[in-house]
Amino acid sequence: MRHSKLPAxxxxxxxxxxxxxxxxxxxxxxxxxxxxxxxxAQGKLNSVHVDVTNDIEVNTPGGDRSSSLSYKGSFEKPDxxxxxxxxxxxxxxxxxxxxxTWLKPTGSTGWVEKSSQTAVEGAAPGDVVAAKYLSSxxxxxxxxxxDGMYHLKFDLDMLSFSKALKFSGTDPTLFKGKEAHMxxxxxxxxxxxxxxxxxxATHIAAPSSTDIKMNTEVEFSNFNEPVSIExxx
Numbered sequence: 283m284r285h286s287k288l289p290a291x292x293x294x295x296x297x298x299x300x301x302x303x304x305x306x307x308x309x310x311x312x313x314x315x316x317x318x319x320x321x322x323a324q325g326k327l328n329s330v331h332v333d334v335t336n337d338i339e340v341n342t343p344g345g346d347r348s349s350s351l352s353y354k355g356s357f358e359k360p361d362x363x364x365x366x367x368x369x370x371x372x373x374x375x376x377x378x379x380x381x382x383t384w385l386k387p388t389g390s391t392g393w394v395e396k397s398s399q400t401a402v403e404g405a406a407p408g409d410v411v412a413a414k415y416l417s418s419x420x421x422x423x424x425x426x427x428x429d430g431m432y433h434l435k436f437d438l439d440m441l442s443f444s445k446a447l448k449f450s451g452t453d454p455t456l457f458k459g460k461e462a463h464m465x466x467x468x469x470x471x472x473x474x475x476x477x478x479x480x481x482x483a484t485h486i487a488a489p490s491s492t493d494i495k496m497n498t499e500v501e502f503s504n505f506n507e508p509v510s511i512e513x514x515x
Contacts, residue, residue, distance in 0.1 A: 313424045317416055325414070332355065333352075334354070334498075335350075339496075350368075351369045357411050361379070362509075363511065383395065413475050415443045418439035419464070422434055431470060432469075435464065441457045444457045464481075465479050466478045482497075
């Protein structure tokens, strides 16, 4: 009888292992470990295509205002960018090489060099690629693991996030002690960040009653594909 039960015991044990592999901690580690590994992997990229949109609404007793910023283009390590920027209803092509920045507004025939990267208002592209702002993630949960992606959600410290992305015209200290809800999709094969979305809404009582809403989406693609970015001639 003991020998006849052995195959059944082995089968049950094998099933338990398979279920644990499918429902437990993924091979990349715990959800928090996945985020940490993603930050490290993203910071080592040689090149990547980036697509960023950021919308902010600010409602105060003295009036409402909103701003929308988007940019898309290519990054080449260590500090080269070629982007199309849309902000304040205008569109410009941007090339960044180190601390030098060139702009070409729509309809213009030539490039104009700016003194610093501040020409790209409301964003620090290098921080977007490195994804270091994710280090302030808390309560990380794995929602699902399918289609070659880890889908995670967590809360994000907004003070760290706003400092990292340097939102134009917004005082980062307004976000002290505030949290946003964030979801990310991480590629399982190399732990590169493929997509991130953030939703944030808060009320700030002082110095004036202010409601703030912010929605941000970042997508990455073409990881480590050949890119050549040079200063405009």
